[in-house]
Amino acid sequence: MRLDKFLKVSRLIKRRTVAKEACEAGRLKVNERQAKAGTTITPGDTLELEFGRKILIVEVVETPNAVKANEASNLYKVIAEREKSE
Secondary structure, eight states, X not given: OBHHHHHHHTTSSSOHHHHHHHHHTTOEEETTEEOOXXXXXXXXXXXXXXXXXXXXXXXXXXXXXXXXXXXXXXXXXEEEEEEOOO
């Protein structure tokens, strides 16, 4: 599954266009590498998302094409959440 689609389906980011913009701005990493919106992700991959001063690291559990809103958090497991150090 494409990274931007996963971020939308999992509701980590609300819209695919916003996910694409975040990738273009260099705020997303897959397995510790800068990622583009079209990067293919699979279960077991680690995603690092920068939200302002906060960094969220999650592990991909599943990659279905669609899920109900209340099941979206089952698609990933939060590994770490921390403040960005500069």
